Amino acid sequence: MPPMTKAWVWAGGASYLLVVGLLVGAAPRASGTVHGVGALLAVSLLAGMVRRMPVPALAMALIGSTLVVAGPPSHQESLAASYQGQFLSYVAADFVLGFVVATCARRASIVAVALSAVVQLLVIGVFAQGENLAVNTIVGLLALTACCTTGLLSRERREHAVALRKREVAEAVTAERLRIARELHDMVAHSIGVIAIQAGMGNRVIQTQPAQAREALRAIEDTSRETLSGLRRTLVSLRQADRDAALPEEQPPLTPSPGLADVERLAAATAGAGVSVDVRCTGDRRPVPADIDLSAYRIVQEALTNVVRHANTGRCRVTIQYGDEELSVEVVDDGDGATGNGSAQGFGIVGMRERVALLGGDLTAGSCPEGGFRVAARLPLPTSVEPLVGAR
DSSP states (O other): OOHHHHHHHHHHHHHHHHHHHHHHHHOTTSOHHHHHHHHHHHGGGGHHHHHHOHHHHHHHHHHHHHHHHHSOOOSSSOHHHHHHHHTTHHHHHHHHHHHHHHHSOHHHHHHHHHHHHHHHHHHHHHHOOTTHHHHHHHHHHHHHHHHHHHHHHHHHHHHHHHHHHHHHHHHHHHHHHHHHHHHHHHHHHHHHHHHHHHHHHHHHHTTTOHHHHHHHHHHHHHHHHHHHHHHHHHHHHHHTTOTTSSOGGGSOOOOOOOOGGGHHHHHHHHHHTTOEEEEEEEEOOOOOOHHHHHHHHHHHHHHHHHIIIIIOOSEEEEEEEEOSSEEEEEEEEOSSHHHHHOGGGSSHHHHHHHHHHHTTOEEEEEEOTTSSEEEEEEEEOOSSOOSOGGGO
């Protein structure tokens, strides 16, 4: 706490005690109710201390309230009525106690409640008169309980809000981790599969067909550069939260995220790995939102990766259909089907299902009756497609 703020806080506490002293000493003939209400209003001087030092503020409120009760009773009313009015001053201490319960640690709150209850019961027991003892005790305990209950409810509501916030943060972190995992899997798995096949082919023909080996090495180089570019784009997007890490002019330009416009290039890379891809587009071909465009591309990419790695076939078909309300993507091969595909053992189809679910679509993946494997995704399109793919 800054020294100036601390000084103002203690000045407020001193002012409270001064006002209470004036109420007791300067107006001895006033009624007990006037003293009690005055002490209740004077506790507003402790507002700064209550916010920053609630426990010392409670101690001051108890001292001030006790001074009011212990002061000389009014001569204009009966002794019992005078003390009943003076007991109102403890409501101020109860308000401060409720704040302590709402904001302080549980152990400190328990000690504060016990201390406040003991002080009030002792003072009431000493100054209450005859049959009014039971009434004053009950009213005092009810006031203390009401303020403590209010503070406890406020505390539980705040703790619940904090727990919800932590859960939201944890869910956001988990969702981001899954997104990164999908991106890395879809991007790296396809490229590594192509590189492995091209490297194996180049190794077999490097002595007998050097020209074909050079083509395989060129394909490996192109695929590696594309993968490095995608990894760099992913890493830069992860660092965008810390914008002070580098000035905009120090950041090199980024290549745009891939989309359906890059499916032909993806098909060519897959053909270089030994699988001929027949790409067919139907419907009104048009720009789609960036998230749908990227997800559709990644679904095609992962499906082609599974064909290259598991299908044991030399051809497959990719069909992209632009409908009025949805975008459909289908990848079909005539290979070994689910038995040879093996994709259920990895994260490929899991990642595709997650992508489709996030966009509100559905995905089917399984063996075809006539043989082979089929992956089909339907992605709903917004009623008005405004964002252009090239605007990413």
